[in-house]
Amino acid sequence: GAVVSQHPSWVICKSGTSVKIECRSLDFQATTMFWYRQFPKQSLMLMATSNEGSKATYEQGVEKDKFLINHASLTLSTLTVTSAHPEDSSFYICSARDSRGNNEQFFGPGTRLTVL
Amino acid sequence: AQSVAQPEDQVNVAEGNPLTVKCTYSVSGNPYLFWYVQYPNRGLQFLLKYITGDNLVKGSYGFEAEFNKSQTSFHLKKPSALVSDSALYFCAVREFSGSARQLTFGSGTQLTVLP
Numbered sequence: 001g002a003v004v005s006q007h008p009s010w011v012i013c014k015s016g017t018s019v020k021i022e023c024r025s026l027d028f029q030a031t032t033m034f035w036y037r038q039f040p041k042q043s044l045m046l047m048a049t050s051n052e053g054s055k056a057t058y059e060q061g062v063e064k065d066k067f068l069i070n071h072a073s074l075t076l077s078t079l080t081v082t083s084a085h086p087e088d089s090s091f092y093i094c095s096a097r098d099s100r101g102n103n104e105q106f107f108g109p110g111t112r113l114t115v116l
Numbered sequence: 117a118q119s120v121a122q123p124e125d126q127v128n129v130a131e132g133n134p135l136t137v138k139c140t141y142s143v144s145g146n147p148y149l150f151w152y153v154q155y156p157n158r159g160l161q162f163l164l165k166y167i168t169g170d171n172l173v174k175g176s177y178g179f180e181a182e183f184n185k186s187q188t189s190f191h192l193k194k195p196s197a198l199v200s201d202s203a204l205y206f207c208a209v210r211e212f213s214g215s216a217r218q219l220t221f222g223s224g225t226q227l228t229v230l231p
Contacts, residue, residue, distance in 0.1 A: 006159075034218065043206065043223045044160075093159050095219075105219060107152070109159040 002028050004096050006108035013084055014116055021079045021111045023094030029074040030096035034105070035067070038091040050077045074099065084115040118143040120209050122222035129197050130230050137192040137225045139181075139207030148210040149190040150219065151181055153203045160206065166190060177201070197229045 003026040013019050023033055031052050036044040048069050050056045056069035066088075068080040077096075081088050094108045119142045129135045141147055148167055152160040164175025171183045181192045190207060207222040 004159075041204070041224070041226070043221045046218065049218065091157070106162075107160040110157070112157060 002026075002096075002098060002104065002106045004094065004106045004108040006092075006094055006111050008111060009109060010112040010114075012114045012116065015085055016083055018080055018082045019084055019113060021081075021092055021094075021113075023077045023079070023096065023108055025075045025096040025098075025106070028096075028106075029099045030077075031074065031099045032097040033071055033077040034095040034097070035069060035077075035079050036093045036095065038093060038110075040091075044093060047079075081113065084113070086115045089113055089115045118147075118209050118211050118220045120207050120220055120222035122205075122207055122225045124225050125223070126226045126228070128228045128230060131199050132196050135194050135197040135201070135227065135229070137205050137207075137227060139190045139192065139222060140188050141190060141207070141209040142188060143209055143211045145211050149181070149183060150208040150210075151175065151179070151190075151192050152206045152208065154206065154224075155203050163192070163205075199229045199231050202227055202229045 005024045007022045033050045035047045037047050038044050046059050047062045048056045048058045050069045050071040052071045052074050058064045071077040091110050093110045095105050098104045121140045150165045151163040154160050163179050164173050166173045166183045174180045179194050181190050183190050205225050208219045210219050
């Protein structure tokens with residue numbers, strides 16, 4: 001079945017540093033990937049839609065200079081949280097849409113970011 | 117615009133009893149409807165989906181959901197709950213023919229199955 005991996009699964013960093021999170025589709029190609037943010041006991045909020053080879057589309061209120069997204073290949077998208085602050089602490093989940101005809105969307109296991 | 121409502125933040129049910137987790141939706145066209153389950157500190161796991169066809173959809177782990185177009189609902193059900201079903205459940209909708217075709221999630225319902 002279709003598998004999406006995320007790395008790292010958790011990360012703790014100091015305030016002011018940058019953190020990169022990788023999202024990979026392991027057995028399918030994904031022209032489109034999505035990045036979500038989830039606060040404790042809340043729903044997933046779409047941050048941005050990432051398309052291979054082009055700029056990401058950010059949702060309203062999401063700072064594109066703070067959350068850098070690169071979708072360099074059909075199987076890899078990265079989210080870099082720049083100059084992280086404690087309020088950026090959250091659970092980040094990526095999702096990849098299968099480029100084949102069914103357009104199914106598969107979710108990664110998530111990355112827990114804690115900024116001290 | 118598309119939206120999803122899960123009116124219950126919390127559902128408690130005794131083990132062995134039937135469970136229902138409610139979901140209503142709003143789209144301008146025909147909907148794709150999904151249910152996902154999330155365990156603590158984990159990503160979302162797909163349970164089932166409705167695209168077209170039979171209104172009763174059967175999914176993973178004995179769950180099923182009934183699509184009701186007139187009530188714009190897609191409630192998740194299971195005839196006999198297990199303690200291991202305790203988790204956070206999300207309903208999601210995507211417009212069938214919309215150009216954006218991205219999922220919109222409900223706020224989630226925490227299901228607790230009591231032994």
